[in-house]
Amino acid sequence: MGKTWRWSITVLFFLLAMIISACASSEGQESSTENGQGDEQNEESAENEEGEAADAAEQEKTDESSTSEESLSFADIPDPPTDLDGLIDYPAGPFAGIAYEDQEKDIQEALAELPKLTGEPSNEEIESYWAKLxxxxxxxxxxxxNVVKKWRTLSFGSPEADNPKLQFKENYNVEIILDASGSMAAYAGSKSRMAIAKESITEFASGLPEDANVGLRAYGFEGSGADSDKELSCASNELVYDIQPYEKDSLDQAMEKFQPAGWTPLADAINLAIEDLKEYDGEYNTNxxxxxxxxxxxxxxxxxxxxEELADSDITPLVNVIGLDVDSEGQKQLKDIADxxxxxxxxxxxxxxxxxEFERTQNMASEWRQWKADAVSDVRQISVDRMQMIRDFRGEWADGWQREYTTFSEVFDYLESNDTISRExxxxxxxxxxxxxxxxxxxxDQIFDDLYELxxxxxxxxxxEIEDKYNQQTDS
Structure with missing residues (x-):
């Protein structure tokens, strides 16, 4: 009995050991299988991460190397000029005419909107960036x-004034057509454009001879710039100061009739000016x-x-078009009107x-008044005045390129310091x-020489011509 029991216990322990060994082996195999799958997953994950990192690095390299074509497709930017006509016709930029330091904050705000151009951009991208700047x-x-045309005012009444518009007439009339649309409320320096215009017109009119006439037509001064007010605003076109000699109180009251408000009916204003002056025929009137x-x-x-209709009318006027702080689109249209x-x-x-600009007409009016008093034009003085106009023209031209030279230096330095462009x-x-x-x-230099020769x-x-007329008179 005891021996049998001990044998049974021995067999039982042996069986348990076999079962435990088998389970351990099975678990080891399962663990080994599971670990193998984990390693494979880890390897696959590592490969994916490396690929994504490589793609990101490549994309970053691409981004750094140049700005995308889309970001450099600046809209409505004219090509940089390559000849004299292009240089003259190219519209002045919004920051033209003022030194960099006097508008530094506004310039830097505009530059902050430009895309970056770093790395190794193409020549096309650099040229596009330059065109934008x-x-x-x-x-x-x-x-x-324009200089040659303005010379005609110095020839006013002189022997070389073969243009009928420039010959002395019995009467002298000036009409000013003034934009009173909403944009004239914008400031040009410390004053609104409208304030500048009104003050200048008052000073100009007060300096005309007593027997010269002056008139003022304003347009676009009613309603607002809203579409709903377009019809009302476009119909606002009034000769607020009739063609007559200057009278301070009357002109002051006329100025109070309008403020900048709405749309711009410029064509109607020009057409109505023909009506304003129709009784002043060009044969007997300087208009x-x-x-x-x-x-x-x-x-x-x-x-x-x-x-065109104004120029062909019987009033045969001398037309002077002035763009007051006007944008590039406005400059083009106003130049076309003048042409x-x-x-x-x-x-x-x-x-x-x-x-x-107004002063030139005041000078013409003075010549007219002297003519009425039987004064004789001095050709020598005309030559002196023309030479001064040539110098003024050259000075204005030089001021322009010198201002560009300095401004672009400041702009390039600022863009580089803000990492917007690279040193290259x-x-x-x-x-x-x-x-x-x-x-x-x-x-x-070429223009200066050409103007001087002319x-x-x-x-x-x-x-x-003066000598010929003198000789004819003495011979007779």
Missing amino acids: LSLFAEDFPDPE IIYVVSDGIETCDGDPVTAA VSDGTYTLVKNQDQLMD VKTALYDLRDERIDMTTDYQ KEKQIDKARE
């Missing part, structure tokens, strides 16, 4: 044709019209066609520049700027 800071280079505006036609009219009316166009940024890009932009400056200075020829011709 030029559209912001390009100066307004005056047209030498001068000023168009002072800060923007384009917005009332669906065609001011260029209207200007088709055989007039002059001038961009002004402040009150002093506006008064300079900055160097390439400097090269493009220097090419433009070289072109500008070359044309400056002045001498015209003055010599005037002297010959």
